[in-house]
Amino acid sequence: MEQILQAAAEGFWFVFSWPNILYPVGATLLCMFVSVVPGIGGMTLMALAIPFTLFWDQEHVALLFGAFMGGATFMGSLSSILLNIPGKASNAATTFDGYPMAQQGKAKTAIGAAASASALGSTFGVLVLIAMIPLMREVIILFGPPEFLALVVWGLTTIAVVTQGSVVKGLAVAGVGMLLSYIGYDPSTAELRFTFGTLYLEDGIPLPPLFLGLFAMTEMLELATSDRATVSGESKAEALSGNLWEGIFSVFRHPGLFIRSSLIGTIVGIIPGVGGTVAGFVAYGQAAQTARKDRDRFGKGDVRGVLAPEAANDAKDAGALIPTFAFGIPGGTGTAMLLTVMTMHGIAPGKVLLTEQLDLVFVLVWSLFLSNWITSIVGVATVGAAVRMTVIHRHFLVPIILVLTTVGAYGYQGRIEDVLLTYVAGVLGYTMKKYGWSRVPLVIALMLGGIFEDYLGITLRLHELGRITFWERPIAIGLLVAAFASLTLPYASAALARRREAA
């Protein structure tokens, strides 16, 4: 442990010394700047930087790419809160309460909460990473397909929480979402399903354009046809009731929730193959399910609904580095790119990296950490300007966002079909909203349906072949019990309370 702490200190001083600090600061600001342009983000910057950094030394490469990994995270949170547009799939859960808060004029509170939860969540993730270095490899091997499956099931239970109004409607929408997530190749048999003979649908429905439609376009259509003149209903920023500091300190008012959410994010991040998408949903679900009071405020603009997914989302970044460092197995697209770069520069993941090159590991980790803090600080610093977006008159806002949405959809992979999908999803989302069908179960099912199918198939097959015995996997069973408990305990405790009151 002493060696780890020493390497952590050396890495820290390297990152925060002059002029090295310029690399993560510059990379983060660049990342934040280009994230505004639809279709460009941290990943694109990483790809562009690869040829330019071929002859750099390992430490400076780690400085740069660590910052790229963290740089675009918070921008996704901002658009989720202000415009109901999740910048990345992992920001989707933030929209559930973030956007309703913006509609109530509390965008500042939501942004403050997101910023502090992100920065502190990232710090939590780094601390867990430091503590886990000696155990990394053993812990990762404990998680296999049954555990992934159980985690995804936990994520899916969020549907029960976020379904507002009719439960039947919510479940029906979730069912449709699951069906849509099965479009494309059957992972077990390679049979094509529901593609109608088009190459476009072979890999399934592309989610970013779909979400642009379901969220951004739907909201703009709704705004255009409503009697509200602006997103917040106010015409001047001064009239907004939100308080930035109230949001920032919300983390300290809900310390248990923050720690639980950050822990969920770190654990989910560690598991390669599940990805950050699950982290936000599971964290949001547990926040709503374990809330002792005002549970029905979730989905209507509760700051806890912003805090939980944001903490998990940033805590997962450090967690995702664990399998990358330990085995050279990336947990997501960001870490996959990082691994490519590491390999190019002769940085070999595995035991040697975790013992003899630990200082290099910490250069990367601290750079990521710094980047997460910078994005949060810049987010807070620009909150005054950002929230003005919620007081822009719809005559200006709607066309601008519709154009940006169209450009973003086309920029995703340069295909006109994506634009069409965005428009269809926009009309669908608007119709659903108008007739009281929640879009959230659809989104959760779409995101998790494919992963659920994959790991259900693998788990069943391995169990059938006698390669694993599901009932002898304590972590998987523990996770399923936790999912079941978080689903039923609120109802059980409510029933108990009613009985007590009646008595």
Next chain:
Amino acid sequence: MLNRNPAWLRVIAVVCVATFLGAGAARADVCQEHFQGKTLRWIVSGNAGAVYDVVARLVGPHYARELGAKIVFENMRGGSGLVAMNEITGAGSDGTTIGVAGGAQTLMGAFDGRLPDPARGLALLGQVEGSRYVWAVSKDAEIRSMEDLFRVAEERPILFPIYEPKGGSFTRVVAGALLLGIRTQFVSGYRGANAMAMAAIRNEVDLVALGVEGREDLFANGDLIPIMQVTRKAMPGRLFEDLPHLLGPGGLVERRTRELGRDPAEAALDAEGLEAYLGIGRIFVAPKETRPELVACMRSTLDRAFALPALRADFKAASRLLEPQTAAEATRHIDTARALLPRFRPAVEEARAALRR
């Protein structure tokens, strides 16, 4: 030598050399004249930062510089590379749209018989490297060598993880197993090669077939132990020197053909098909409609770019293997693979049917 030959032979030699040089110069002129100052659209199959993207970004700037052109990269995902290939196929004939893709992937559409064969709509410009695969096991696995594998395979089928029962990686495993005469089982749905590697590390499958590129560390760390290289001869590097290879003289196919009493001629054809298929690496392509004189000069420009010390230095700095092949060599691999791959179709269909059951 030349002085001792008759004068007429000397004249012919001089004319030949002059013609060759003239043709080269004319070709260079065609390229310079046509591409100077233009912007090339370079379609990359797959995500930014993935293998094809890295290769494109390493080669592209040198190629463009040789032509005096600018270059813009465009990543296109979907359809196992077919979306990108179709985009190139449908582009204009002026040579400004080119691309990089997995040659093996583009053939799979035709092999599956369900998709068009985009390789037929493309003009090959060259190839940057072949495919290098190994079969590897966990350090805790029951199987530790090919001898163990043959012994265990007599008792039960060998379990492989796969992404999905189609495409190049699945075909390679089925073909390899067929050539070695081992029974197989598959567990499908792993999200990519890294997830399959983890499945092997966790020892939930018997072995995994993996591309070597970018995964040398997994083997060097001892997390995965390679037991066979799916190549014609041993790959360079300490890890592979003494490792048995599947194809070619002294390969395991030769030995197993004898042991199992297979028809050597049939086995040789199968082996040739797999070898040709593996030989198709990352290919550079242009639309088939591209004017022949442009294709010729694009090919020679690419060959010239491959020989540039700066490009070689970039590949070395990026720790990537550079084994360029000419368009003619790449075409030969593709044609051979196209002709012989259907031999594996019954085995592939059978393995797929078993998964459906």
